[in-house]
Amino acid sequence: MAVTVRLFAAAEAAAGRDEDQVDAGTLGGAIDVLSGRYGETMTKVLGASSFLLDGVAAYERDAELIDGQRLDVLPPFAGG
Template identity: 35%
Template sequence: MQITLRYYAAAQAAAGVAEEPLTAPDGASLAQALEAALAVDRTAAVRDGAASARRDAPAFAEVLRRCSFLVNEVAAKDRSRPLADGDVVDVLPPFAGG
């Protein structure tokens, strides 16, 4: 199945991209999709000159641990929640302010 991950603020900085498609096994959970995102190899993009595609893997993993998530614009508090083909996951790091 194909899902889209959209990153905001610190998540975007650590991911090196604002948005990316991700192929995951049918029925994968949100947690499994996030693990797959951590494993994305951006070597080819960097080699081809897309410096913005650099992913700071340790920082990205740390940010993901603190993030909240929306799936199709609805809060997803359970990371074991299964995803469906075409789902859009927004990755939201903690924001300052009230």
């Protein structure tokens, strides 16, 4: 399943880009692909992040991804 991943804040910094594509069938699979692609810093960021699938919060690693879906990676934000 090709999914567009939008990366924000620390996730964008860890990847050096604000968007990527992954082929994964589940949220956990996408997390694993991103960790493998971008390394230890990204793995730490993903461990603290929240995720949205087409704008809806996703909490379970086994959440199914659909081809063409958008996955937003939202690390904790500071400021106000």
